[in-house]
Amino acid sequence: MKLKKLSTLLMAVFSAALIAMPLSARAAEAGAETAELIAADEPGEDMTAFEDGYSAGMTAVVQKDNTIKVSWSGKATENAQSYKLYQRLRDDSGWHEVYSGTDTSYIDKDFSNTIDKATYLNVYLLEKYSGAGTLTASYLTPASPMLFYIEAKGEQLLEYGFSGMLDVASVTYELRAAETETGVSAASPRSVSSTALLIRDRYDVGGGVTIGMVQASNNLLTLTSGKTYYGGVSAVYTKGGKSFASKPSNVCNDTYNVVESNKCTVFDITGLRYQKGNTAANIARLNRHVQYDLDQYQQTDYVHSVYNGPCNGCGYILFALPKGTGTNVASFEILKGVTGEDGQVIARISKNKTRKVFSINSPADYSDKECYAIYFNKLDKKKGYYYNIRPVGYDGVEGLTDVGFFYEPRPDRVVDVTTKTLSASKVGISWKHDDCVKKYEIYRSLKHTSEFAESDNIYDLNKYYIRLAAVSASSGIVNGYHSYNDTKVPDADGAYYYVIKPIITQAIASQEFYDILYCSAPVAGQASVSKAKVKALNVSSSKLGHITLSWKGLKNVYSYNIVRYRGSSEDDYFTYDIKGGQKKVQTYTDVVELGKTYYYTIRPASDSEEGKRTKSATITSNPSKISNLKAERRSSGRGAYVTWTGNEGDKSAASELRYKYLYQIQIDDGDWKEVSSSYYNDESDLKTGTERTYRVRAICKKGGKVQAYSDAISVKFKTTGEITLKDTNGNTISSISVQVGRRVEVRAYSASNANMTVNAVGGGGAIEYASQMTGSGSDRYLNIRIGGLTAGRNQELEVTSSDGASLKFTVYVTN
Structure with a gap:
């Protein structure tokens, strides 16, 4: 237009x-007789007394400045003709004088300032007077339109x-x-x-x-x-x-242009499937759609599974033209606007592009029209707009558009929602994917399904549900389905409703009735102890004869069934009920016999059902290992003195359980010997260089029989020679003093007559020394000469022999 x-x-x-x-x-002239003209202060209502003004040269024309110019033929003469001009605004308001004088025109400015002119007559009456003041004629004319x-x-x-x-x-x-x-x-x-x-x-x-x-x-x-x-x-x-x-x-x-003058009416925007290059299949789907033939209806014709709306901005715009108009159309313009009356051109498509423009059958309501469809893939994905089609002729003239068709992006209603019990606090939810959706919001009801009254609206997300999470619609798709695990189910005592809400934009999702139309129907889902399982059961010996079981506590589980086995036979069965609230880690202590191997399994439990059994954990209650095992050379020079530290806690616990806490020692591969104290004196006559291994373990006896053993620990011992330090007078010494600038000698003797050497231990600088093996036979020794260097400092020396013996002594330096 x-x-x-x-x-x-x-x-x-x-x-x-x-x-x-x-x-x-x-228009027909009035046929009534002309009445006698009588001068008066105001014209009367007798129309027969008035002549047609326009025929007599009188006009009243609306001007561009919103005034009305009234003019008439005639002029003032020597007879002194004069005029009176009256205006009538309403049929019931009478006449009022607007001009009196000898001019032949008048500008009515009052009209431009008048409100509600739509009901004003704007009829003018002109009275013509002779010089003597006699009324000679009356002319009437309405204002001429512009x-x-x-x-x-x-x-x-x-x-x-x-x-x-x-x-x-x-x-x-x-x-x-x-x-x-x-x-x-x-x-x-x-x-x-x-x-x-x-x-x-x-x-x-x-x-x-x-x-x-x-x-x-x-x-x-x-x-x-x-x-x-x-x-x-x-x-x-x-x-x-x-x-x-x-x-x-x-x-x-x-x-007049046939294209311009005929309205193009959009009657549908639909999400039929589009096959590029397959015009015949596209037309077949379009024709099935416009005929609304339920017998031929095929859900596979549509992108959406429930609604036939476009998806991701792609769909067909269906429109109609008056018959015979299409042959004059060269192209179609697609308009988008915020109201049905306006719109901006967003695309122009040639009518000859059969891959985009399809001539289709006319539905019943448009049987007198030519119908077309345009496949368009740039419908707005975020907001609703009015769309329209405007035909354009071969001469470039644009046609008319009817009221636009409102399209707003819409998802499918969420379907195929299922729930699965995963544990006592976890429910899995899955639902079918929709390409149009940007994200999904997951909701869980605030109360059990059984607690809803008949009058409650189970679709009311604001009142009866809590939003759990939002998940992206572009990820996590497996075989066309999304999934989400609700890991915080409040309890396992009953089912809750779950609802999935599809979101294209928050603005669209906030509209009235959106939840009812597009959210999934509420689906019940329940957490259950029957699917619960303790991931791992840990067992340890808190003290001798006491087994502590520990495991990660499960939400919504308040009882656990524990089974104890000895070998393949069930030895005990007991239920552990949580008291004082759930904890992150639950523990239970069992008292057992020593030396026996036990197997434990655990299952979550409720009054009516049991969960899954955890893989068994195995433990034997034995004394803990002894510590600090040492073997030292006896002062007599023969055998070894073996010492260790027992476990006082085990000793006390054994006593409480009426066991005797003792030790056993094994020398090399010999028999185990029972020892009541935490030491052993090996008095064997051993030659220098002989090696022995001592193994020690704790035992618990009851009724004269060993019931349990700890793991043994071992220590190796090797017999060595003996070194004696003497001064030059033959006196045995353990240290020696030397003055600064002086020298002394000491002698080291080996009991096995082995070769010896001497070395400084730690830092030097206090003394200087030299050594040499001298003598023969039993009188063979290491002669050590020592000179003092720095007063007030000490130096430690160590003599070692080839048979493994060693001796340390200290040299004191004085002034």
């Missing part, structure tokens, strides 16, 4: 179909837009049309009255101006595409059986 810029004048639009007719007279445009809107429809009056029964309009401008004045008028109006509306456009929009149509005129038509309009005021016509308005024109 060509844009028309209208002034702020009062405007009424009348649509009327006109037929070319032979010239005929203007024509803003005419528009050819169909083969039998011309629309007129002009200034005028609404809701005034005494005013009608004469519309004229011709194929030439000069022909308009000669064309026979077509009268349109208020009773012929089909649509009537009025609204304030500001500035005190009221716009009237009316429409009338008929089928008396057939327009030819490509021709230009001219039009004009006159106002006709009828009162007291007499009619008065205004001067014809200015002339406007329009060229």
Whole structure:
């Protein structure tokens, strides 16, 4: 539609179909006799006393500045003619004088400042007086409209837009049309009255101006595409059986174009599947869709499983044109707008692109139309808009659009929702994936399914549910399904409802009724002890004869069944009930016999069911190992002195359980010997260099029989020679003093006559020394010469022999 810029004048639009007719007279003149003219202060109501003003050269024309110019023929002469001009605004308001004088024109400025002009008559009465003041004539004429445009809107429809009056029964309009401008004045008028109006509306456009929009149509005129038509309009005021016509308005024109003048109506936007390059299959699906034939309905025709809406901005726009229009269309423009009346062009597609534009069957409601479908993949994915199609002719002329079709991205309703019990505090939920959805929100009811009353709306997410999480719709898809584990189920005492909410945008998801239309139906899911399992059972000996079981506590589990086995036979069965609240780690202590191997299993339990059994944990209650095992050479030079530290806790626990806590020692591979104390004196006569291994373990005896053993620990011992240190006088010494600057000698003797060497232990600097083996036989020794260097410092020396013996002594340096 060509844009028309209208002034702020009062405007009424009348649509009327006109037929070319032979010239005929203007509106019929009043046939009543003329009444005697009598001068008066105000005109009367007798219309027969008034002559037709326009025929006598009187006009009243609405101007662009919203004033009305009234003019008439005649001028002041030597007879001193004068005039009075009256205006009538309403049929019931009478006349009021607006001008008196000798001029032949008057500008009515009051009209531009008048509010609610739509009901004003704007009828003018002119009284003509002689120089003697005698009334010589009275002329009446309504104001002539200003024509803003005419528009050819169909083969039998011309629309007129002009200034005028609404809701005034005494005013009608004469519309004229011709194929030439000069022909308009000669064309026979077509009268349109208020009773012929089909649509009537009025609204304030500001500035005190009221716009009237009316429409009338008929089928008396057939327009030819490509021709230009001219039009004009006159106002006709009828009162007291007499009619008065205004001067014809200015002339406007329009060229009729069949594309431009026919509305294109979008009647559906649907999510049918589109196969690139398979026009026949696409058309078949479209035709099945528009026929709404349930017998031929195929869900596989649609992208969505439940609704037939587009997905990810891709779908068909279906629209209709009047029959015969399509042959004149070169392309289609797709418009998008926030209301059904406006829109911006977002795409233009050639009609010849059969992979995008499809000529389809017409549904029943559009059987008199040509129907098309356009596959479009840029529908807005986040917000709802009105979409429309505008045809464009080969000459570039744009056609009309009807009210747009509103499309808002919508998901499928979430379907195929299932729940699975995973543990006493965990429920798994899965549901079918939808390509349109950006994310899913998971909800769980605040109470058990059994606690809902009949009057409760189980779909009300705000009132009865808690939002657990949101998961991305683009990840975690397995075989076309999403999944989520609710790991915080409040209890395992009953089922809860779960609802999955699909989200394209939060704005869309917040709309009224969205949850009912698109969320999944509530599905029950229950956590259960029967599926619960302790991941790992740990066993340890807290003290001798006491086995401590520990495991990670399970949420919603308040009881555990523990079974104890000896070998393959069940030895004991007991239930552990949690007291004082759930803990992260649960423990239980069992008292057992020493030396026996036990197997433990555990199961979560409730009053009515048991969970899964944990893999058995094995333990034997034995004394712990002894510590600090040592073997040292006996002072007598023969054998070894073996010592160790027992476990006082085991000793005490054994006593409580009526066991004797003792030790056993084994020398090399010999028999175990029982020892009551934590030492052993090996008095064997061992040669130098002999090696022995001592193994020691703790035991517990009862009834004269060993019931349990600890693990043994061992220590190795090797017999070595003996070194003796003497001064030069033959006295045995353990240290020696030397003055700074002086020297002393000491002698080291080996009991086995072995070779010996001496070395400093730690840092040096206090002394200097030298050594040499000397003598022979039993008198063979290591002679060590020592010189003092730094007073106040000491030095430790160590003598070692080839038979493994060693001896340390200290040298003190003095002044």
